[in-house]
Amino acid sequence: MPHRMERFRTESDLIGEKQVPGNAYYGIQTLRAMENFDISGVKVSAFPKYIESLALVKLAAAKANHELGDISDEMIKAIERAAEDVSAGLFNDQFPIDLIQGGAGTSTNMNINEVIANRTLEILGKKKGEYEFCHPNDHINMSQSTNDVFPTAIKIALIKMNVDLEEALAQLVEAFRKKGEEFSHVIKMGRTQLQDAVPMTVGQEFEAFAATLSEETARLEQNAALFEEINMGATAIGTGINTDPNYTDKVVKHLSDLTGIKLKRAKNFIEATPDTGAFVMYSSVLKRLAVKLSKICNDLRLLSSGPRTGLNEINLPPMQPGSSIMPGKVNPVIPEVVNQVCFVVFGNDTTITFAAEAGQLQLNVMEPVLVRSLFESMDMLQKAMDTLRELCIDGITVNEEHCKAMVLNSIGIVTALNPVLGYKVCSALAKEALRENRSVYDLVLEKKLLEKEDLDDILSPENMVQPRRFKQNNKK
Incomplete structure (x- = not known):
């Protein structure tokens, strides 16, 4: 016969007694944390992969303890089923505490x-x-401490979350690459210091976006691999107190099997327990990715500026009215929101730096804020990249004739004449073109510096956007 559900149950700890909701799977210590740490509003339940990782760590520990004869056959079967239910996400609502906690x-x-x-x-x-019959500390936490469970679960969660982040990045790179191919024939002016430089294609510009972002995949993989080293078996400070001498190897093996990750024990547990260097390294990669994303979004906003008084080289998909007072205005809202996500990542990296530095002696007590910052950066970056791809990049179009007209009217094309006419002559041409508001093309023909056929050849799009050797005897 099933037990009648009581509205509350009484639980006790070293502080005293509290009434825990009768249907809650969490207990008194979770309840105290709910009361003590109403800080950020971001709960453990917001990150299912974290809960999954915590459950797998507990299951691996129970399996190791069972193998050592410290947990009965009946108990391990029940714990295994319970941990699997939790890791499958069936009890995510039972993790109501704030990620930032003392x-x-x-x-x-x-x-x-x-x-x-x-x-x-x-x-x-x-x-x-x-x-x-089954105690949270005596059975579920057997041979463990927060100080090896907590960082180990974080690392496993980060490895799993990194897979999703890399996938979002790969899809964004592919979106830029497709646009690079689509716009490969469109000539435009390149710019340095916001001034006209030399011609390029819109395709080259978008392929460059793809190239710079694609570099980050290797960096993410390289630094996520640092999380494969764990300190399970270290317990409180790294001495392994309250563990069987054979426990560590067994728990690491079980955890590797359960997660599919080739985990390895740290060489020195007393060093590894307070060490947060891997988190600092990985955060720096997230920051580098965010820097690149933000720069690209700045470029997209500039390139689409206008439409009448800006560069107006590309058109971003119109997503919403841009003003409550100016009819017809449409703003680059998607690049703008990605910029802001990147700013959050920059701030989180600073927080992670301070949190890592603040560890004292045998433990870093600031890991909770470090974890929240990493999780937030990864989650927001993934969503931002998906949003940028789906709502912006995929729908970008180019104003081909406008781009071409700006090239032909630009002083910058005089650079292409340097190998033929020389720097001094080209400088004079540029100065005169600016002073008289004339085109370089017309001045070259008017002064008979080149035949029209030769000038058209030099200034043809295919010759201005890639290396080309000029014979010395072509110079006038």
Whole structure:
């Protein structure tokens, strides 16, 4: 016969007793964390891969302890089923605590301990809170400490989240590459310091966007690999207190099998337990990616500026009216929102730097804010790249005739004549063209510096946008 659900149950800890909601799988320590840390509004439940990783860490520990004879056959079967349910996302709503918390992550560790313990009790036919049959600390946290569970689960979650981030990046790179191919024939003026420089194609510009972003895939992979080194078995400070001598190797193997990640134990647990260097390195890659994304979005806003008084070389898809007072105005809202995401990533990187530096002695208690910052940066970057691709890049069109007209009217094309006419003559041409508002093309023909056929050949789009050797005897 099923147990009658009580509205509340009484649980106790070293501080005292509290009434826990009867249907809650979390317990008293999670409840205290809810009361103590109403800070950011971002809960552990917002990141399912994190909960999955926590559950897999607990399952790997239970398997290792069972293998060592410290957990019974009946208990391991129930814990295994409970942990699998949690890792599958069936209890994500039972992780209501803020990611930013004091205690170096103890609240998060106890949250997962309590949820798995109470789900295990349910599977065993017991009531929630009957911890004499399965205890959050004695059974679910056996051979563990927050100080090895918390960073290990973070690293596994980051590796899993990195896969999604790389996929979003790859799709964005491909979108830019397709536009590069589509616009490969469109001639335009390149610019340096916002001044006319030399001609290029719109395709070259978009292919450059693709190229600079594609570099970041290798950086993400390289730095995510740093997370494969874990400190499971270190327990409190790295000495391995309360663990069997054979526990560490077993738990690392089980965790590798469960996650599909080739995890390895840290060489020195006392060093590894407070160390946050891998998080700093990975954050720096996120910042570098954000810097590139923001620069690209700045370029897209400039290139689409106008439409009558700006560059107006490309058209971004119109997404919404741009003004409450100016009829007909449409703003580059998608690049703008991506810019702002990038600014958040820059700030998070600074937060991560301070959090990493603030560790003292055998533990870094600032890991919770470090984790929140990393998770937020990754989550927002992924969404921003998907948004940029779907709502902006895929729909960009080019104003081909306008681009061509600006090239022909630009002083910058005089650079293409340098190898034939020489720098001094070209400088004089540029100066005269600016002074008299004339085109370089017309002045060259008027002064009979080149035949029209030769001039057209030199200034043809295909010859101005790639290397070309000029014979010395062509110079006048």
